[in-house]
Amino acid sequence: MRKILLCCWIALFLFTTASPASAQGTVTFGEIQTNYNFGDQAVFQADLNTSESVQEIVLFLEQPGEDTLVRPAVITQNSQAETVLDLKEYPLRPFAQITCYFRLKTLDGQSFESNRATFHYTDNRFNWDLLEDEDFQVYWYGRGITFGQSVLNVARAGLESAQRYINAPMPQPLQIYVYDNAADLQSALSLGLQNAWVAGHASPDLNTVLVSIPSGPQQQLELERQIPHEIAHILQYSLVGDKYAQMPVWLLEGTASLAELYPNPDYPRAIVDAVESGSLLAFDSLCITFPRDASGAFLAYAQSESFIRFLYRTYGTSGLSGLFEAYSDGLGCEEGAHAALNTGLDELEYRWQQSALGINSEWLVVRNLSPYLLLLAVLLVPPLAVGLTKRK
Numbered sequence: 001m002r003k004i005l006l007c008c009w010i011a012l013f014l015f016t017t018a019s020p021a022s023a024q025g026t027v028t029f030g031e032i033q034t035n036y037n038f039g040d041q042a043v044f045q046a047d048l049n050t051s052e053s054v055q056e057i058v059l060f061l062e063q064p065g066e067d068t069l070v071r072p073a074v075i076t077q078n079s080q081a082e083t084v085l086d087l088k089e090y091p092l093r094p095f096a097q098i099t100c101y102f103r104l105k106t107l108d109g110q111s112f113e114s115n116r117a118t119f120h121y122t123d124n125r126f127n128w129d130l131l132e133d134e135d136f137q138v139y140w141y142g143r144g145i146t147f148g149q150s151v152l153n154v155a156r157a158g159l160e161s162a163q164r165y166i167n168a169p170m171p172q173p174l175q176i177y178v179y180d181n182a183a184d185l186q187s188a189l190s191l192g193l194q195n196a197w198v199a200g201h202a203s204p205d206l207n208t209v210l211v212s213i214p215s216g217p218q219q220q221l222e223l224e225r226q227i228p229h230e231i232a233h234i235l236q237y238s239l240v241g242d243k244y245a246q247m248p249v250w251l252l253e254g255t256a257s258l259a260e261l262y263p264n265p266d267y268p269r270a271i272v273d274a275v276e277s278g279s280l281l282a283f284d285s286l287c288i289t290f291p292r293d294a295s296g297a298f299l300a301y302a303q304s305e306s307f308i309r310f311l312y313r314t315y316g317t318s319g320l321s322g323l324f325e326a327y328s329d330g331l332g333c334e335e336g337a338h339a340a341l342n343t344g345l346d347e348l349e350y351r352w353q354q355s356a357l358g359i360n361s362e363w364l365v366v367r368n369l370s371p372y373l374l375l376l377a378v379l380l381v382p383p384l385a386v387g388l389t390k391r392k
């Protein structure tokens, strides 16, 4: 199995940029060679010439958005510096540009470093095909070129759709990786069972999108749903940069869901059910995170999409941009809405319920008071009944 993997991915062996080996004092490193099986194991090796007694040798690994990792290295019988990294214990960021180098310390305290090597940590469990234009690089496996072209077409339409709601340029080229099924994607992201409903993922700082599109009659609809959604997340990052994490989740997921070319047909039903059962989620509970369970998360997406649609119709793209700007400024969930739209989140939510869901305020008051009305009835009816009986 491993041999097949070795053959099928050209980038399995990756070399340093073509710089000469560094020569410092009496210690000389060759170029670092990297060889990995995605999510399993990586081996880093470099020829080593030294006449010094070695006290310690380590490998440094730098990846975007993560702390630098330092792992011990050994000197092999072939006079190579070598580190074998267990990727299950020390996972690298999928599709990130990784930089690595060895550092050697001699017994008398001198330090020597190898040249830095960089490689792209691609998921080499699969044999990816590539189709690209000036905006997108589309990667997929196991399906023909027609599928790749469909992905590219949807990506172009999805970008147009997402830019209707998020006024930001897309960094080019955006890399889109299409997995065949959700399990392959989830294993690439090292997600546990609690995230088993995750189908797509964006790494905006890596300008990379991962989606999972099973073959079958739903294939095109899934493309039209997932790809514009993830492109929207890329645009949001382009708009607010590292303030992305400060944005309310209902704003991020609501605009991304609204950008979908094929809106989820089950969202309206989920909202109607929640209205009927009195289980609508309050938006101030959806600022930091969404519910972890699948049905709670589904309702949160459905509500956020409907809420953003209402805000877009009421305040336009500039209103949505104002929200992103206010939250970038560090304002809280309630305060940001007030600063951008002159209306608090509670009031916006109330208006959304009236306008988009047709819930009138009297009905809401009655519904919210219904437990108390029932209690009142229980308390009042027996004395009244007694009174009526006595009057007889």
Ligand SMILES: [Zn+2]
Binding pocket: 229, 233, 252, 253, 256
């Ligand atoms: Zn999303």
